[in-house]
Amino acid sequence: MAKDVGTLIEKAREELSKLTRLKASSTVGAIKDEKGWHISVEMLEKKSIPDQMDILAIYEALLDDEGNLLGFERKSMRTR
Known part of the structure; x- marks a missing residue:
């Protein structure tokens, strides 16, 4: 069963942090x-x-409809 986008966002944030x-x-x-x-x-790469x-860096996580992480990568970095 497909998850709602809010749940997928939370899952992506948790997985990337971990x-x-x-x-x-x-x-x-x-x-x-x-x-x-x-x-x-x-x-936050460096405080x-x-x-x-x-x-700060932008990371992109790729998830399937069930919220399983398929992959991730850093896309860019910048200062605040």
Whole structure:
């Protein structure tokens, strides 16, 4: 049974945090295509003082309709 998009987003955030050991900051996209759900999450790569120097990265997780993680990759990085 297919899960709703909110549940898939939470699953993607949990899996990315667990696998990368990074803190999820915000969800920036959720798109479904023939491969599955592409969930983009901004993750805190490096905490800095001041906060404006934090390094954030966009990770994309690919999930099937049941919420199983099929793969993930870092797409980009930036400072806050």
